[in-house]
Amino acid sequence: MYRIDCGSMTLLVIVLLITSIAPFKTTTEKPAINITAPIIAKDHFRLANGNEGHCVWYGTCGQNEYGKDLPCLYEGPPKPLTDNETIAALKKICPELVPDGQDEPRVCCNDDQIENLIVNMRTPEALGFGRCPSCISNFRKTFCQSTCSPKQNMFLKVISSEKNLKDGERVTGLQYFMSKR
Numbered sequence: 001m002y003r004i005d006c007g008s009m010t011l012l013v014i015v016l017l018i019t020s021i022a023p024f025k026t027t028t029e030k031p032a033i034n035i036t037a038p039i040i041a042k043d044h045f046r047l048a049n050g051n052e053g054h055c056v057w058y059g060t061c062g063q064n065e066y067g068k069d070l071p072c073l074y075e076g077p078p079k080p081l082t083d084n085e086t087i088a089a090l091k092k093i094c095p096e097l098v099p100d101g102q103d104e105p106r107v108c109c110n111d112d113q114i115e116n117l118i119v120n121m122r123t124p125e126a127l128g129f130g131r132c133p134s135c136i137s138n139f140r141k142t143f144c145q146s147t148c149s150p151k152q153n154m155f156l157k158v159i160s161s162e163k164n165l166k167d168g169e170r171v172t173g174l175q176y177f178m179s180k181r
Helices: 006-021 044-049 084-093 111-120 122-126 135-148
Strands: 034-038 056-065 067-072 154-165 168-177
Touching: 006 034, 006 168, 056 111, 056 168, 067 111, 111 122, 111 135, 122 135, 122 168
Parallel strands: 034 168
Antiparallel strands: 056 067, 067 168, 154 168
């Protein structure tokens, strides 16, 4: 019998979600989006609470060949959410990103990205993550922070992008730092 701890389960689901977001082909072609996580540490969420930060993406700029949304390159300040329904949805799934008493939280994601986040969070629950409350909590925080954190530049680095004449410049490669860089 094999035992999977929370960290291994999180890594397994991250790999499954990444491949569902941008599945890699078995050919020599470049994948639709490259994501690397070179450094692993237990306390990577502290990065979002330290120094001033900014967004590395915001919104979506078209889809990859598999029909998955790709984020738009955006290196600027976080933008306020103004729709009450969207704010409530974000507070339900990512409460750490909606401080109490803040009417318009500033984040690096829009309504569509929050809706996609909610839909994509159903996958780990379907895979049994719900049986491990700390696993689902850590997994949820990782994806909430990477999708919407107002300080994405503290732990995400765009390593490649491509211009899309219709929608703008989209992120095609990303490096995720899980400790201070």
